[in-house]
Amino acid sequence: MESIYLREPKMKIAFAGAGYIINIHARAAKAQKDVELVAVVEKFSDKAAAFAQKFKIKNQYTTIEQMLNAGDVDALVIGTPNYLHAPQAVAALKAGIHVMVEKPMAMNAREAQKMREASEKSGAKLMVAHCWRFDEDVLWLKKQSQKLGKIIRTKGIGVHTHWGPSGWFTQKQFAGGGALADMGIHALDTARFLLGDPKPVSVYAKIGTHYGSFDVDDTGVIFVEWDNDATSYIESGWWQPHADGPEAATQLYGVDGFGQLFPTRIEVIKRKEQRIDAIDPGFKFPRREHCPQSMYDAQMNYFLDCIRKDKTPVPGALEGLMNMKVVDAAYKSSSTGKVIKIK
Incomplete structure (x- = not known):
């Protein structure tokens, strides 16, 4: 008797944007099994053409609406300027297309909530690309953190030293915020993930612009109180003269020890034995590439797996919304003192 193997149909993926980050996501998609890169949505035709040629994509559109009218797309990866995240995601979700959107999820929590509602109503998956949750160092520390006892406080870094972005990143109407929305959110989400995704209770922040002549922030210190009684201290910045660690570097202070990312290790207090056990996983630091392609590959694999197995992605709409609530509160705190x- 002849065996018949049913092959899963290929997942047809479209991309909104044609810049740096969407190229990384496209490479990640190309590395997956049973995937077809079918479309790019980009208003600048020269950028769209170059992206399409690079990844052998046949369909180019200037708007999400054109893509939706053409059909034949299962999932959309959004890597456009922040002001486009919500309208593009909502349109796709309403059409039943699964979405992975770059961080920050939206311009503010209000937009993030609309995205969440669109996903819940249509049943289409919504994932937010908080990439550090898929990094091997972060996952190691997450697993080992139980040895540290109750975590009392964390310190996180989301800072560019001697460098900062240009273009729409530095324009409030397109980005919503500056270094906090761009870099600080990495430190924020990494801390929250390591703490087990507690809900934020309150935020105090001091945010300003000191190194550039744009209308968004380039410097910030943020304190977040969580509902598990932990407190997170986060630094965000562009063009800073120094940083205590690279992007997403995080320290955990527990009642039974200390843990950190980049370099990654833990120290466990053995009180009865009157010693401290240092555990080093042997991860290389500094890395050749601090943000490795493998991290994005793992993120894409997880997104597609959630679609195929009908699982709610984490980080999804809820995690993205919680982060946006903290960002909104931080800007409000800084302006009011x-x-x-946070409700």
Whole structure:
């Protein structure tokens, strides 16, 4: 009797944007099994053409609406300027297309909530590309952190030293915020992930622009109180003269020890034995590439697996929304000088 193997149909993926980050996502998609890169949505035709040629994509559109009218897309990866995240995601989700959107999820929590509602109503998956949750160092520390006892506080870094972005990143109407929305959110989400995704209770922040002549922030210190009684201290910045660690570097201070990312290790207090056990996983630091392609490959693999197995992605709409609530509260706190409670 002849055996018949049913092959899963290829997942047809489209990309919104044609810049740096979407190239990384396209490489990640290309590395997956049973995937077809079918479309790019980009208003600049020269950028769209170059992207399409590079990844052998046959369909080019200037708007999401054109893509939706043409059909034949299962999932959309959004890597456009922040002001386009919500309208592009909502349009796709309403059409039943699964979405992975770059961080920050949206311009603010209000937009993020609309994205969440669109996903819940249509049933299409919504994932937010908080990439550090898929990094091997981060996953190691997450697993080992149980040895540290209750975590009392964390310190996180989301800083560019001697460098900063240009273009739409530095324009509030397109980006919504500056270094906090761009870099600080990496430190914020990494801390929250390592803490087990607690809910934010309150935020106090001091945010300003000191190194550039744009209308968004390039410097920030943020304190977040969580509902598990932990407190996170986060530094965000562009063009800073120094940083205590690279992007997403995080320290955990527990009642039974200390843990950190980049360089990654833990120290466990053995009180009865009156010693401290240092555990080093042997990860190389500094890395050749601090943000390795393998991290994005793992993220894409997880997104596609959630679609195929009908699982709710984490980080998904809820995680993205929680982060946006903290970002909104931080900007409000800095402008008012007050601690902002989060509902």
